[in-house]
Amino acid sequence: MERKQFLRSMGAAAAFAVSFPCLHGCSKDDATDDGGDKEVPTGVDFTLDLNDSANASLMNEGGYVLKNDVVVAKNLDGEYVAASQVCSHQGYDEVRFVSQNGGIFYCDVHGSQFEQDGSPINQVDGSPARPLKVFNIELSESILRVFE
Numbered sequence: 001m002e003r004k005q006f007l008r009s010m011g012a013a014a015a016f017a018v019s020f021p022c023l024h025g026c027s028k029d030d031a032t033d034d035g036g037d038k039e040v041p042t043g044v045d046f047t048l049d050l051n052d053s054a055n056a057s058l059m060n061e062g063g064y065v066l067k068n069d070v071v072v073a074k075n076l077d078g079e080y081v082a083a084s085q086v087c088s089h090q091g092y093d094e095v096r097f098v099s100q101n102g103g104i105f106y107c108d109v110h111g112s113q114f115e116q117d118g119s120p121i122n123q124v125d126g127s128p129a130r131p132l133k134v135f136n137i138e139l140s141e142s143i144l145r146v147f148e
Contacts, residue, residue: 073097
């Protein structure tokens with residue numbers, strides 16, 4: 001093998017070695033990512049003690065806690081709301097309550113936004129927007145019940 005031919009083959013191998021990881025990172029195959037395609041919680045029925053320090057964020061408007069794949073929040077009007085932590089877009093468990101736009105549920109994986117009643121605010125990547133599952137709330141003294 002001549003020197004020139006050797007250098008060409010090494011250059012092609014180096015270009016492949018450098019570009020392959022970059023091109024692979026652009027893959028649209030999200031199914032292999034950890035966290036996607038989780039099931040929306042069903043049969044939800046649990047209580048939170050508002051006096052428990054683990055739930056202290058629920059004493060503040062805009063605060064939230066995560067339990068059993070459910071986001072429980074105190075909205076900006078001082079009312080409690082609860083929704084699935086699993087996003088209806090692609091099943092990632094990244095839904096949180098944020099104070100923007102008067103208080104919404106937001107998934108930071110692809111930017112899905114939902115009203116407090118679960119109705120979608122935006123459409124992400126051309127997929128039909130689907131509502132986020134919301135749960136009932138009952139408050140009895142300092143015990144907050146979240147249920148279907």
